[in-house]
Amino acid sequence: MNKTKKKCWIVLWSLCVLSVLLELGLHRHGHFSENSIDGVFGFFAILGFMACVVCIGFSKAVTFLKVKGNYYDK
Amino acid sequence: MISNLLLHPGLILILGALVVPFLSGITRKLFVIALPAIGFLCLTTLSSDMGITIPFAGYELEIFRIDKLSKAFAYIFTISSFTAFIYGWYQEKAIEPMSALMYVGAAIGVVFAGDLLTLYIFWEVMAVTSTFLILARRTAASLAAAKRYILVHVFGGLLLLAGIILFAGETGSLAFTRFDVVSLSSWLILFGFLVNAAAVPFSSWLPDAYPESTVFGGVVLSAYTSKTAVYTLIRGFPGWDILIVLGCIMTIYGIIYALLENDMRRILAYSIVSQVGFMVCAVGVGTPLALSGAVAHAFCHILYKSLLWMCAGAVLYRVGKSKCTELGGLYKSMPWTLGLGTIGALAVSAPLTSGFTSKTMIIAAVESQHMFWTWFTLELAAAAVFWLAGIKFLYFVFFNKDQQLKPKEAPKSMLLAMSVLAFLCIIIGLAPEKLYNILPHTDVVKSVMPYTFSDIYVHHFGHVVTQSQLLLFSGLAFFLMLPLLKRTHTISLDFDWFYRKGSALVYNGLDKSLNLVNVKVDTLVRLNLISKLSALSKRVPLTLALAGMNVVWMLQGVTKSKLATKQCQFEATFENNVFPVGLSAGVVLAVFVLLSLI
Numbered sequence: 001m002n003k004t005k006k007k008c009w010i011v012l013w014s015l016c017v018l019s020v021l022l023e024l025g026l027h028r029h030g031h032f033s034e035n036s037i038d039g040v041f042g043f044f045a046i047l048g049f050m051a052c053v054v055c056i057g058f059s060k061a062v063t064f065l066k067v068k069g070n071y072y073d074k
Numbered sequence: 075m076i077s078n079l080l081l082h083p084g085l086i087l088i089l090g091a092l093v094v095p096f097l098s099g100i101t102r103k104l105f106v107i108a109l110p111a112i113g114f115l116c117l118t119t120l121s122s123d124m125g126i127t128i129p130f131a132g133y134e135l136e137i138f139r140i141d142k143l144s145k146a147f148a149y150i151f152t153i154s155s156f157t158a159f160i161y162g163w164y165q166e167k168a169i170e171p172m173s174a175l176m177y178v179g180a181a182i183g184v185v186f187a188g189d190l191l192t193l194y195i196f197w198e199v200m201a202v203t204s205t206f207l208i209l210a211r212r213t214a215a216s217l218a219a220a221k222r223y224i225l226v227h228v229f230g231g232l233l234l235l236a237g238i239i240l241f242a243g244e245t246g247s248l249a250f251t252r253f254d255v256v257s258l259s260s261w262l263i264l265f266g267f268l269v270n271a272a273a274v275p276f277s278s279w280l281p282d283a284y285p286e287s288t289v290f291g292g293v294v295l296s297a298y299t300s301k302t303a304v305y306t307l308i309r310g311f312p313g314w315d316i317l318i319v320l321g322c323i324m325t326i327y328g329i330i331y332a333l334l335e336n337d338m339r340r341i342l343a344y345s346i347v348s349q350v351g352f353m354v355c356a357v358g359v360g361t362p363l364a365l366s367g368a369v370a371h372a373f374c375h376i377l378y379k380s381l382l383w384m385c386a387g388a389v390l391y392r393v394g395k396s397k398c399t400e401l402g403g404l405y406k407s408m409p410w411t412l413g414l415g416t417i418g419a420l421a422v423s424a425p426l427t428s429g430f431t432s433k434t435m436i437i438a439a440v441e442s443q444h445m446f447w448t449w450f451t452l453e454l455a456a457a458a459v460f461w462l463a464g465i466k467f468l469y470f471v472f473f474n475k476d477q478q479l480k481p482k483e484a485p486k487s488m489l490l491a492m493s494v495l496a497f498l499c500i501i502i503g504l505a506p507e508k509l510y511n512i513l514p515h516t517d518v519v520k521s522v523m524p525y526t527f528s529d530i531y532v533h534h535f536g537h538v539v540t541q542s543q544l545l546l547f548s549g550l551a552f553f554l555m556l557p558l559l560k561r562t563h564t565i566s567l568d569f570d571w572f573y574r575k576g577s578a579l580v581y582n583g584l585d586k587s588l589n590l591v592n593v594k595v596d597t598l599v600r601l602n603l604i605s606k607l608s609a610l611s612k613r614v615p616l617t618l619a620l621a622g623m624n625v626v627w628m629l630q631g632v633t634k635s636k637l638a639t640k641q642c643q644f645e646a647t648f649e650n651n652v653f654p655v656g657l658s659a660g661v662v663l664a665v666f667v668l669l670s671l672i
Contacts, residue, residue, distance in 0.1 A: 009553075016550055019543040026536045031441045031449075044453075048544035051457040052551035055326070056558060059333035066334055066564040072574050 020045060078124045082138055083113030083148055084186060084196070087155070087179030094172040106171040107159045110178070114152040117145060125188065133248045136188025143369065143514045147185040147305045150373045151178055154297045154380050157494050161384055162290040163487030164391070173206035174294045181298040185305050189248040190238045190263075193306070197234065197270075200299060201227035207291030208283050219286035222570065226269065226279040234266025253310050264311055271303035271354060272347050273320050274327050278570035281331065281343035285396065289387040292339055296383045297376045300346060304353045304372050313360025318448055321355025324348060325455035332463040333559070334566040337396050338386045338471055342379070345463035348455060349375045349422075355448065356436045362515035363522055364439035369513050371436055374428035374502060378421035381495040382464065385415030388484035388492075389471055395479075398467075398561040403476025411484045412472045414492040417499055419464030423456045424545060425531070425538050427503035434537070435523055442522075457548035465552070470561060506530075616648050 023041060030036030037043060079085060090109040097105055126138040155178040165171055180203060183196035201224065208220040240259035242248050253260040265276075272280040284295050311317060328348025332341045349371070356368035388411045389404065390396050405412050421427035433456050440449045483489070502509050507525040510516055524530045531538055623644055627637060647653060653661075 012546070012550060012553065016543075016546045019539060019546050022539045023543065026539060028536060028540070032444055032446050036446070038449075042543075044540040044543040045547040047450075047453060048457045048547035048549075049551045051454040051544075052461060052548045052555065054454070055329050055333060055458045055462055056551075056555050059330050060558065062330065062334070065567045066562065067567055069563055069565055071565060071567075 016045070076126060076128075078126055079138060081116040081120060081124070082183075082186065083110075083117050083152055084179040084182030086113045086116060087175045087182065088199075091172045091175035091179065094175065095168045097168075102168065102171070103159075103163055103165070106162075106175060107156065109175060110152045110156040110159065113182070114149070114156065117148050117152060120145065127188070130191070133191070133242070134189070135192055135248065136250075137192045138186050139188030140186065141514075142512065142516075143305070143308065144185045146369050146373065146512045146514065147301065148182050149512060150301075150376050151182050151185070151298065153498070154376050154495075155294070157380065157491040158290070158293050158297075160494070161293055161387070161488050161491035164485055165290060167210075169206060170210050170288060170290050173203045173210070174290070176203040177207065177294065178298060181302045184302045188250060190241065190250050191248050193250055194231070194235060194238055197302075198231050200302065201231060204295060204299060207295055208287045210291060211286060211288045213286070216286040219283045222574070223279055223283035225573075226276070230266050230269030230276070233262050233269065237262030237264075237266055250306075250309060252312060260311075264307075264314070267303050267306045267310070268320070269303075270299050271307060271350055272300050272324075273350075273354060274323050274347075275569045277324070277327070277347050278568040280346060281335075281340050281568065282570050284343045284346075285337050285339035289391045293380055293383045293387055296342070296346060296379050300350045301372045301376060304350060304357070304368060307354065307357045308365055308368055312357055312365055314358055317354050317358030318445070319358075321351045321353070321358055322448060322451040322455075324351025324354060325451060325459070327351070329455060329458045329462050331566055331568065332459070332466070334564075336398050336561050336564055338389070338398055338401065338467050339383070339396050340565075341398075341463055341467045342382050342386055345382075345422075345459060345467075346375075346379060348459045348463065349379065351455070352433060352436055352452060355452065356439060359436075359439055359443055359445070359448075361439055361443065362518040363442065364436060366510075366513040366515045366519045367432060367435035367439050370506075370509060370519075371429075371432035373509060374421070374432040374499070377428055377495050377498050377502070378418045381418030381421070381492055381499065382415060382467070384488060384492045384495070385411055385418060386467070386471075388488045389481075391488070392481035392484060393479055397563070398470035398474075399563055401471045401477060401479070402474040403472070404479060404481070405472040407479065407481050408472070408483050410489050411492070412468065414489065414496045415468055415472075417496040418492075419460070419468050421499035421503065422464045423460040423541075425503070425542060426500065428499045428506075430503055430541065431506040431509070431530075434541075435519065438522065453544065457544045460545055461548050461552040465549070466559070612649070616645065619648060620644060 020042060028039055028041075030039030032038065087109050090105070094102060094106065120140045122140050124138075125136060125140050127134055127136045129135070155174070158174065159171065162171060162174075177200055180196045180199035184193055184200065187193035187196055205220050205224045205227075208216050208223055210216075237259045238248070240257075241263065244257065244259055253263065269276040269279075280300065284292055287295055307317065325348050328344045328346070328351060332344040332348065335341045335344060353368040353371050353375070356364040356371065386396070389401065389408065392408065393401065393404070395401055417427070422429045423433055424430055433452075437449060437452050437456070440452060484492075505525070505527050507520075510519050510523070510525050513519055519525075524534050620641060624637075624641075627640060632640060
């Protein structure tokens with residue numbers, strides 16, 4: 001792994017940690033009810049992470065939709 | 075006053091397009107840039123009392139309806155076309171700017187049409203003129219894509235026309251207002267609009283056709299057809315629940331296909347489907363805040379998506395390639411394009427940019443209606459589309475594997491156009507009040523949404539933190555899973571399979587099955603049945619006649635040895651039909667006598 005990549009990873013992890021630390025100082029509550037899930041600490045971090053994982057996972061499950069570039073020319 | 079038509083921005087563009095072929099060189103380039111600017115200036119002078127209604131065949135046609143909703147769309151259409159023509163400064167042929175002017179003019183005509191007939195006419199002009207932006211690339215693939223594109227739009231247009239005719243028959247009016255009654259006519263009109271909105275399953279024409287267009291054509295096409303459709307949905311179908319479901323499906327559908335795709339412009343095309351999903355969903359929610367959110371998002375989306383298409387177009391213009399597998403490592407050669415494209419990608423959802431402002435409004439509208447799963451889907455899609463369409467496109471084109479391509483930086487005109495859009499993306503993200511002021515329900519929006527920098531980023535800091543968390547952690551997942559996103563030399567099967575491959579299968583299936591039936595029927599009927607019927611039709615009368623003659627011969631006392639000879643002679647005479655005329659007449663007479671006795 002070259003130095004630039006390593007630095008990028010450090011910046012990304014640091015920003016993630018910082019965003020979670022900043023949430024500690026917030027008085028958040030759920031928008032849908034007093035105890036709704038969106039008010040739980042770290043909910044948006046988990047949702048964000050899962051968003052990519054779920055979409056990439058789903059795209060891997062439907063790779064049968066990928067065909068060769070000349071598929072329609074046959 | 076009919077003279078107000080002179081201030082119609084759409085007509086200014088369409089009439090200006092007719093002049094374009096008579097101009098050349100810099101005059102033409104300046105002229106096409108000036109037209110949207112003039113249109114924009116005229117737009118600022120329009121007020122709702124300047125509309126025009128004319129009688130036609132017993133109907134009142136409101137050919138020029140001016141209100142905040144139409145003006146909001148017309149503003150962004152003129153702004154984006156202004157930047158698109160700056161971008162297209164390199165154009166030397168007249169066909170593309172001419173088609174683009176007519177296309178944009180027709181799109182503006184749609185948003186100012188107060189009746190369904192005027193709307194339909196402009197709708198079809200859009201379909202025809204936009205096709206030339208695909209054809210202008212002059213490749214076999216673009217020709218084929220243009221054919222499919224126009225056929226799909228003719229299909230959508232016919233649905234719309236059928237709906238309009240039924241609607242006029244039912245109500246006696248052609249006024250284009252909200253459709254409150256659920257009937258066949260309103261469903262047909264809705265489907266007509268949804269075809270242009272690239273709603274699933276009518277979406278595949280967009281990623282099929284737009285990436286086959288020219289560099290300039292792609293930038294122009296990305297902005298108008300789907301957004302005029304969003305406008306018509308806002309006007310005609312606010313609060314239709316089906317649009318919420320459809321919008322949510324579109325948001326995720328676009329992301330999944332953007333992940334599968336290899337062509338950079340096709341990735342952006344699927345991203346359009348995903349983003350239009352946000353707008354369609356907001357129309358389905360139907361509250362004033364949601365509808366304003368749909369308009370705001372259409373506005374912001376045109377800005378950042380045009381910017382991304384310009385970025386992709388600049389790469390295609392310089393490198394001549396659009397597949398991610400053939401691109402990579404361009405950050406050294408085209409740093410300005412990368413920088414401006416990054417602003418476009420950030421503007422999809424990131425704080426301090428336009429997409430953050432408009433998506434927040436839609437999501438707030440959904441929250442206020444307590445629609446948890448809709449909210450959940452939109453939040454998830456907002457995070458995923460940011461990385462999996464916007465950033466992914468930049469990563470594979472400008473970084474990833476260095477393909478040793480050393481193109482020049484994009485032309486200055488392209489960079490200038492991209493800079494204008496990037497500036498607007500940021501300024502709307504920092505202080506969106508100007509945008510809020512042109513939305514249809516400004517008061518509602520301003521009472522709910524923060525609109526100054528300090529209000530958005532200081533007083534609502536919590537929201538900024540949670541949205542940043544959403545994007546940062548999805549980014550973390552994106553980079554951790556990057557090895558799984560290796561590009562392949564493939565295309566993705568979409569709903570267009572049904573009419574591209576499916577139609578061939580149906581044709582072959584029908585060919586084989588119907589021709590098989592044809593052969594079987596031919597064998598059975600022509601070769602067997604008819605010949606047997608023919609033989610039967612000869613045999614039965616012969617047998618009957620022979621039976622009658624046997625009786626006659628018996629009465630005459632013909633001997634058995636002569637009987638066989640007589641029978642043979644009779645059969646030959648019967649088959650050759652050479653009976654004496656008198657005998658034939660006698661038999662016929664006898665038959666008639668018998669019949670009369672019966």
